[in-house]
Amino acid sequence: MGQLLEDNSTAPSPALEPLGQWGWLTRWPDETAAAAWADIARNERWPCSLEIVAAYRSVAAIPTGETTHGQWSELHAALKVSIDRFADFGAGREKHDHERQVIEVPVVYDGPDLLYVADALGLEPRQVVALHSSAVYQVFAVGFLPGFPYAGYLPEALAGLPRRASPRARVPAGSVAIAGRQTGIYPCESPGGWHILGHTPLTICDLERGFFRFRPTDRIRFVPIFEGTSSPVE
Template sequence: MAAAAHGGLSPAPRLLPLGDAAWAVEFGAAIDPATHARVLALEAAVRTAQASGAPPWDAVQDVVPTFRSLSVHYDPLAADGAALGQALLQLAQQTDAAPPRGRRWTLPARFDAALAPDLAALAARQGLTPAAVVERLLGAELRVYQIGFMPGFPYMAGVPAVLQVPRLATPRKAVPAGSIALAGAMAAVYPWESPGGWHLVGRTPAPLWDLRRDPPALLASGDVVRWRAIDAAEYERLRQAVQRGALDVAAWCDAPAEAAA
C-alpha cells in the first residue's frame, strides 16, 4: 500500500505485510541519513504509542529499524492486523523526521597484524600503507544503520571511499569475536565468533553483546561510532575486564549523537 506524499518528501511511506503478525513501513530504496532519520522518527513514535497501552498499539511486541524501513511485530490474537496497519501508516504520514538522537561512542581498537589479518592486503590493494588505512579508520565517523545478521552485529555506514572494497572471494569459517570488518560501504564488528566474508582490519575488546546488560546489545540504530587506537597492554587489560564482567562501557559513551546527523 502506498500513501500520499509526506511533507514534500519522496517517496511516500509504503505499508507492506510481513506474514500475519508483522508490518513493514518502507521509506524508499535509498540508504542515506535522510531516509534513516524517517525510520528512526517512526520508531520513536511507535514506541511512544506502544507505551500508552491504548489499542491497537497494546498488541505491538517488537519494533525493528532497518536501513530504510521499520518492522512492527504484533500479537495477531490481540489486535486487528488491518487496523494496526492503517494506524501505522497514518502515524508514518504524520511523523516528521528529526536528526537521529543516538549515542556517540568512542570505542577502543587494536590494529596490529595478529588482530587484523586483512589490513596489509587491503592497504596494498588500495595503494596505501597499513598505517594510512588505520589513520583513515580513526578519522571516520560511523553511523549505525541497523543491527542484524546476528544479535548485536552493527551495520555501520561512513567508511571512507578509499577503503570500500568488495567482500572476500572466500568467506572464513571462523571470524574472531570483536573483529572490526569492512565490506563495500559498510563497517561492522562481529559480536562473537562466526563465519564471515568481510575484511578484518582490527579488533576491539568492547563487548558488543552481553546478556548481563539491558539491553544486551551495546550499539543501537542511530548511534555514532569512532575508534580510538590502544596498545597491546590496554587491549589485554580491557579484554580481561570484559571476561570478569568488571568493565563499565558507559565510559565510552560521550554524548547524544544529534550533532553528527
C-alpha cells in the same frame, strides 16, 4: 553473511504494507529517515503492544501479543497518521541525528588485513586507520551472528572492497572488519570473509545474560587505542 547493501538513489518512498499475519512494514527513502521514525515509533502509544524493528531503509511494526482484527485496523490507521506526521524528512532528520548518542568502540588496529586493505586502496595503513575511525556509522541491522552490527557507510576512500576471495575458517571474537561500504564487529569466533582491520576488547554480545551492545539505529564511532589499554591513540 547476507548481501551487502549498496547505496541506491532509487530508494523507495515512504510506504506501508502488510507483514505476515498481523505486522506492518514501513519503507523509507534512506536509512537515516528509517532510523529517525523508528526511534519516534518506539515512544508512541499504539492500539496494541508493538515491537519496532529497524533494518536499512525499512521498519517493521510487529504486535507482540494477541491482536484482534479491530486492533489491527486501528494499528494501520495509527501508523499512517504517524508516518504522515513524519513528513518533513530534512530538518527533523538532522535534529534526530544530532541528538542521538554516539557509542564509542575502542579498537586496536592490528588486523591481519590492514596492510592488504591499504595496498588495495592505494593508502598507507595509518590513513586506513584515520579514515575508518573518522566517521560516525549507523547500525542498519543486526545479524548474521547474534549481535553482529552491519554499520555504514564507510568513507568513500575505504569503500568498494569485496569480501575476501577465500573466507577465513576462524575469525576471532571482537574482530572489526570492512566489506563493500559497510563495517562490522564479529561478536564471537566465527567463519567470515570480511577484511579485518583490528579488534575491540569490548563484549559485543552475551547470550547467557541476554546482552546485546548494539541495536539497529544506534550510531557508533571507532576509537584507536593501544593494545592492553583503554587510552585513545593521540
